[in-house]
Amino acid sequence: MRTLKSIILSTSLLTVSLLAVTACKNSEFLEVTPRSQGDSQIALTTAEGVDAAVNGIYDRLQNVVLYGRDMLAVSEALSDNAQFTNKSGRLANENRNIQNNTFGTATAAGATWQSAYFAINQANLILDNIGGVAFADTAQRNRLQGQAYFLRALLYHDLSRIYAYDPGVAVATQDRGGVPLLLVGVADQSKITLPARPAVADVYKQIYADLQSSIASFSRTNANAPAYGNRQAAQALFSRVALYNKDYATAVKYATDAIAGTIKLSPNASYVGGWRAPQNPESLFEIQYIVAENIGVNTSLQTTYTTLVRTGDRTATGGFGDLVPTTAFINDLEAEKSATGTVLDIRRQLYELGTAGRGAAFIECTKFLGRNGTINLDNIPVIRVSELYLNRAEANYNLGNTTEALADLNVIRQRCGLPASTVTGAPLLAEIMRQERLEFGFEGHRWFDLKRTGQNVVKAAAQGGGLVYTDNRILAPIPVNELSTNKSIQQNFGY
Structure with a gap:
C-alpha cells in the first residue's frame, strides 16, 4: 500500500498499553524503504521520517485484530446479523457470546487493545515532534498532522466503544469509566505513565478536540482520499462520534458538511458494482x-x-x-x-x-x-458516504426534525431500489435503524449500533441465545497484562 513504513521492532512488554521502546542500543523505530535505522527522536526530525511514521499507523490498522478482520467480523459475530458455520471453528465462541471471547482475544490476549495503543503512541510521537521538522511546504506538514489527529480520534473511539459504555446508556452500577487517555508520546521507559480510566465524557471531549484539529489541518481538496485521512472523512467520523455521544445537533452539522464534499453517494445502477471494484467509490476512508x-x-x-x-x-x-x-x-x-x-x-x-x-x-x-x-x-471501507445520510436521519429524528429525517432515510431506500417511505413516529426511527443494519451488514456496525442504543442482542439458542444489555459481556475485558502493571485501572464489571 505504501512505500514508507513505520514499525516497532524492539519494545518492552506492554505497560499501560504504551509503546515503550527498550533502552537497548539496537532499538529501532523506523524501517524505511530503502532501509534506514534510528531511534524515534532521530526518525522524527525529517519530513521523510514523519511521513514514514504516519504510514506506520495505517499499517497497524491493517492488522487482523483491527481493521484486517476483527473490527468488522467480530462485531458481526457478537451481534444478531451472523451465525457461525463451524467450518474452521473460528468465531464460533464470539458468535455464542462466550465470556472472554470478543475483540482480539481469540487471536492473542489483549491484542486489539495493545495494537490500538501502539498506533496511538505513534500518533502521539508524530504530534510531539512535527512542530520542529522542516517541510518543503506547509501543505505537507498540515496533511500529515491532520492524519495523525484523525487516526488518534478513530482509535480512541474504537477503544471506547469496545471497552466502555457509550454516552447516555451506561449501566451505572457497572460503569468503570472510559479508556486511558495517553496524549504524549513514549520514546523511552522514562516517559511511561500509569493513568486511571477517565470518565467516558472526557474521552469524547478529547476525540472532539482531535477531530476539530484534524479538520482544521486538512485542505478542502481531499487529494489523498480514501487511502489516507482527509477532511471529508474527518467530518464524517465527527458525525459518527457525535451520534454515539447523543450530541445530535453536532452529528447533523458534520454529516451535512461531509455530504457537501467531493465523494458522493453511489447511484442505484452502480452500487453493487462498487463492491466489485478494488476501491469502493463510496469510501471516504478505507484501509488499502x-x-x-x-x-x-x-x-x-x-x-x-x-x-x-x-x-x-x-x-x-x-x-x-x-x-x-x-x-x-x-x-x-x-x-x-x-x-x-x-x-x-x-x-x-x-x-x-x-x-x-x-x-x-x-x-x-x-x-x-x-x-x-x-x-x-x-481494501476495507471504514467510512462510506451512505453512513452520513443515516447518521443525519437518526440525529434529526432525535431532534424532532422528522421531515428531514424521513428525507434522508428515503435517499438510502430509493438508492437501494425501495419505494419512498411515509412512516412517522416510532416506526420512522425503527426504519432508520433497520436501514443502518441492512446497509452496513458485515461491515462491523451492528454490534456497536445495538450497544450505543442500549438494546438487547436477540439470537437463536444455537448462537447462545443473545445478551440482555445489562450483561457484563456487552463490554470487552481489559487485558490482564494491563491490570497487572497499572494498578490504577479497574477491570470491567464481571471479569
Whole structure:
C-alpha cells in the first residue's frame, strides 16, 4: 500500500498499553524503504521520517485484530446479523457470546487493545515532534498532522466503544469509566505513565478536540482520499462520534458538511458494482492493501465471510465461510418485493449461495471477494458516504426534525431500489435503524449500533441465545497484562 513504513521492532512488554521502546542500543523505530535505522527522536526530525511514521499507523490498522478482520467480523459475530458455520471453528465462541471471547482475544490476549495503543503512541510521537521538522511546504506538514489527529480520534473511539459504555446508556452500577487517555508520546521507559480510566465524557471531549484539529489541518481538496485521512472523512467520523455521544445537533452539522464534499453517494445502477471494484467509490476512508500484505486464507475477511473465489461460481472453493448471515437478516433483505415477487432491495445481490467444498452450503456475504484481483486481498471501507445520510436521519429524528429525517432515510431506500417511505413516529426511527443494519451488514456496525442504543442482542439458542444489555459481556475485558502493571485501572464489571 505504501512505500514508507513505520514499525516497532524492539519494545518492552506492554505497560499501560504504551509503546515503550527498550533502552537497548539496537532499538529501532523506523524501517524505511530503502532501509534506514534510528531511534524515534532521530526518525522524527525529517519530513521523510514523519511521513514514514504516519504510514506506520495505517499499517497497524491493517492488522487482523483491527481493521484486517476483527473490527468488522467480530462485531458481526457478537451481534444478531451472523451465525457461525463451524467450518474452521473460528468465531464460533464470539458468535455464542462466550465470556472472554470478543475483540482480539481469540487471536492473542489483549491484542486489539495493545495494537490500538501502539498506533496511538505513534500518533502521539508524530504530534510531539512535527512542530520542529522542516517541510518543503506547509501543505505537507498540515496533511500529515491532520492524519495523525484523525487516526488518534478513530482509535480512541474504537477503544471506547469496545471497552466502555457509550454516552447516555451506561449501566451505572457497572460503569468503570472510559479508556486511558495517553496524549504524549513514549520514546523511552522514562516517559511511561500509569493513568486511571477517565470518565467516558472526557474521552469524547478529547476525540472532539482531535477531530476539530484534524479538520482544521486538512485542505478542502481531499487529494489523498480514501487511502489516507482527509477532511471529508474527518467530518464524517465527527458525525459518527457525535451520534454515539447523543450530541445530535453536532452529528447533523458534520454529516451535512461531509455530504457537501467531493465523494458522493453511489447511484442505484452502480452500487453493487462498487463492491466489485478494488476501491469502493463510496469510501471516504478505507484501509488499502498491496499483494505483499495479504492476510491469507485463515483470517482474511474473504475467507471469514465466504467460500467463493468469485461471484457466481460455485465450482471453486476458496475460503471457509466461517460467518454467514442469519435467516432473519436475509429475510429482512427480501421483505420488500414487487407485485410479481421480485426482491426490490439491490443489496440482496451482495449475498449468494456459497460452495459445498467445506461442508453444507450457506448464503454468504460477498462484499469482500478478492476485489484487488487476488484472493483474500480486499481494501476495507471504514467510512462510506451512505453512513452520513443515516447518521443525519437518526440525529434529526432525535431532534424532532422528522421531515428531514424521513428525507434522508428515503435517499438510502430509493438508492437501494425501495419505494419512498411515509412512516412517522416510532416506526420512522425503527426504519432508520433497520436501514443502518441492512446497509452496513458485515461491515462491523451492528454490534456497536445495538450497544450505543442500549438494546438487547436477540439470537437463536444455537448462537447462545443473545445478551440482555445489562450483561457484563456487552463490554470487552481489559487485558490482564494491563491490570497487572497499572494498578490504577479497574477491570470491567464481571471479569
